[in-house]
Amino acid sequence: MTLRSLITKAVQQEDLNFLITNRIPRRLATQFMGWFSQIEQPFVRDVSIAIWRLFSDLDLREAKKSQFKSLHDCFIRELKDGARPIDPDPGVLVSPCDAIVGACGMIKGTELMQIKGFPYALQDLLGDPDLVDLYRDGRYVTLRLTSSMYHRFHAPGDCHVEQVTYIAGDTWNVNPIALKRIEKLFCKNERAVIQTRLTATGYLISLVPVAAILVASIRLRFLKIQLNLSYRGPNVIPCNASFRRGEEMGWFQHGSTIIVFAPDGFTLCDSVQEGTIIRVGQPLMRLPS
Structure with a gap:
């Protein structure tokens, strides 16, 4: 057994993984990684990317460029034109990101799952009674981005983005190991609620990017500010930005989770099941007929 496989096997042990990723000073580690990843020294960059590739399935063949200024530049890489075909069917919502599908399905009243056996309430996540009423008995999909995935959404x-609500919080890891141990984890972490209204039908769809350890930073193309641990601006940010289906809206500085919410009447596409991999532009939910 190689050294790589031995280390990987050790890190995959649940107790050790949880200890390493959640019992360290999370905020300090996140701020350090934000600084370190942007170092543009070639040796630091090359060694960092090499270590990242050693312990993940990082594949840069689809990246628009082959040379990166820093580890961070590699994290937020753009893809080649045409790398993610966008489903043209106007009757479906498409996935906003590359991800592994987590908990998904119908919201039971105002309760949904972060993982089997661990429910949480819409109010605790969204903090807006009007949105809670809108998504009562609606549909949701949790999309988890791994560290090696494409990180733009x-x-x-x-659609038209009407408002962004920023909610300060912690930076717990959001991997399945932590989701099985920390109740209401998504409701504890740093997050943003992006309210988007579909142009043709008027349905309000919300995207909730949830930050995590090492990734507590969200960039939105239509906002001049960066939403991160040092942000101290207004929680509710009115917006006026229009997007075409599949157009880039923003990115995580490293990667994390996006939860998509739709009102009652929407249905999940057949291919959207817990544990499956989905790509940007693939069918996610079907609009009411």
Whole structure:
């Protein structure tokens, strides 16, 4: 057994993984990684990317460029034109990101799952009674981005962004190991609620990017500010930005989770099941007929 496989096997042990990723000073580690990843020294960059590739399935063949200024530059890489075909069917929402599908399905009243056996309430996540009423008995999909995935996210349909609500919080890891141990984890972490109204139908679809350890930073193309641990601006940010289906909306500095919410009447596409991999532009939910 190689050294790589031995280390990987050790890190995959649940107790050790949870200890390493959640019992360290999370905020300090996140701020350090934000600084370190942007060092543009070639040796630091090359060694960092090499270590990252050693312990993940990082594949840069789809990246628009082959040379990166820093580890951070590699994290937020753009893809070659056409790398993610966008489903043209106006009757479906498409996935906003590359991800592994987590908990998904119908919201039971105002309760949904972060993982089997661990429920949480819409109010605790969204903090807005009007949105809670809107998504009562609606549909949701949890999309988990791994560290090696493409980290930019895109519009699920032709839409208009009306408002972003920033909610300060912690930086717990959001991997399945932590989700099985920390109740209401998504409701504890740093997050943003992006309210988007579909242009053709008027349905309000919300995207909730949830930050995590090492990734507590969200960039939105339509906001001049960066939403991160040092942000101290207004919680509710009115917006006026329009997007075409599949157009880039923003990115995580490293990667994390996006939860998509739709009102009652929407249905999940057949291919959207817990544990499956989905790509930007692939069908996610079907609009009411």
